[in-house]
Amino acid sequence: HAAEAQRTDLMTITRHVLNEQGRHPESRGDFTILLSHIVLGCKFVASAVNKAGLAKLIGLAGDTNGEEQKKLDVLSNEVFVKALVSSGRTCVLVSEENEEAIIVDAPLRGNHEFDKIMVTVSSHQKLHGYCVCFDPLDGSSNIDCGVSIGTIFGIYMIKDKDNVTLDDVLQPGTDMLAAGYCMYGSSCTLVLSTGNGVNGFTLDPSLGEFILTHPNIKIPNRGKIYSVNEGNAKNWDAPTAKFVEKCKFPQDGSPSKSLRYIGSMVADVHRTLLYGGIFLYPADQKSPNGKLRVLYEVFPMSFLMEQAGGQAFTGKQRALELVPRKIHDRSPIFLGSYDDVEDIKALYASESIIG
Ligand code: P6P
Numbered sequence: 001h002a003a004e005a006q007r008t009d010l011m012t013i014t015r016h017v018l019n020e021q022g023r024h025p026e027s028r029g030d031f032t033i034l035l036s037h038i039v040l041g042c043k044f045v046a047s048a049v050n051k052a053g054l055a056k057l058i059g060l061a062g063d064t065n066g067e068e069q070k071k072l073d074v075l076s077n078e079v080f081v082k083a084l085v086s087s088g089r090t091c092v093l094v095s096e097e098n099e100e101a102i103i104v105d106a107p108l109r110g111n112h113e114f115d116k117i118m119v120t121v122s123s124h125q126k127l128h129g130y131c132v133c134f135d136p137l138d139g140s141s142n143i144d145c146g147v148s149i150g151t152i153f154g155i156y157m158i159k160d161k162d163n164v165t166l167d168d169v170l171q172p173g174t175d176m177l178a179a180g181y182c183m184y185g186s187s188c189t190l191v192l193s194t195g196n197g198v199n200g201f202t203l204d205p206s207l208g209e210f211i212l213t214h215p216n217i218k219i220p221n222r223g224k225i226y227s228v229n230e231g232n233a234k235n236w237d238a239p240t241a242k243f244v245e246k247c248k249f250p251q252d253g254s255p256s257k258s259l260r261y262i263g264s265m266v267a268d269v270h271r272t273l274l275y276g277g278i279f280l281y282p283a284d285q286k287s288p289n290g291k292l293r294v295l296y297e298v299f300p301m302s303f304l305m306e307q308a309g310g311q312a313f314t315g316k317q318r319a320l321e322l323v324p325r326k327i328h329d330r331s332p333i334f335l336g337s338y339d340d341v342e343d344i345k346a347l348y349a350s351e352s353i354i355g
Pocket of ligand 1: 138139140141229263264265266268291
């Protein structure tokens, strides 16, 4: 009966978030409404990515409806921007695909009439407006060879809905309310944290619903895998080089770590979260701030890692304590199992002492 009960007790992502938000009496469901629009975007991208190969085939057969085959990342970006704006809960958007931040038109930032009534009637109801930073299709260069790619997002609360500025998104990652990614691979998996741990949901295409499949994900304290682009080794600084050397030639008699590098951040981070280990995209002489972007790659993945019991480090500080100066700022990142990241922090600390 338990299995039967389990099967009929569908824990969808919406129900799960409603349960979590229920702990915040002042919330009016704004976050749940915002999330449902992010989920809609992910469902669209999942279906488009799955057809990508076929679309090419159909394209060859001249069967497309005349519209030029839009690049999937551009199409995904348009879908997410429209879904987020139409949610009526966003004030500013930062997308990897848009050079400038998108300031949402005031009327679309939330139902002003309703807000005004709510403020007079019950002042404890906070007016929730959100900023969403996202990469609509990270790793999209991997689509043609079928490697998993993903959407990454981070959510801030707006400071003042009627006075929206870039400062609302140039906040440290510690101010993020929620973060997640959706991985489009053999299955479509959405991993989310709203600050109470990490949960994974898998899309059931027959229902069109994300169902809870990975409750309360915790990353192992130490892993057997390191994940880095060894092709950049000649440009690494000493602590990174020393760390990777130790992974390959451990001095304490422990077995060498395995190298797993997919080159698609969502796939590499998802494996790290589930299996443990460390993912690194360090600074190097060519790019002193590394390659990955703070607001929509480093912060969301660091937020998830900390919520799962791991940690994230930039080479200088706790990643979430960074304060971005520009919306497309980059940062080096070392994230994953707590003890593995401690090891590289020790190497950077001793380097700063030796100088
Ligand atoms: P490299 C993909 O282009 C991406 O932005 C991330 O998804 C991935 O982790 C990284 O770049 C791979 O970069 O330099 O190793 O090819």
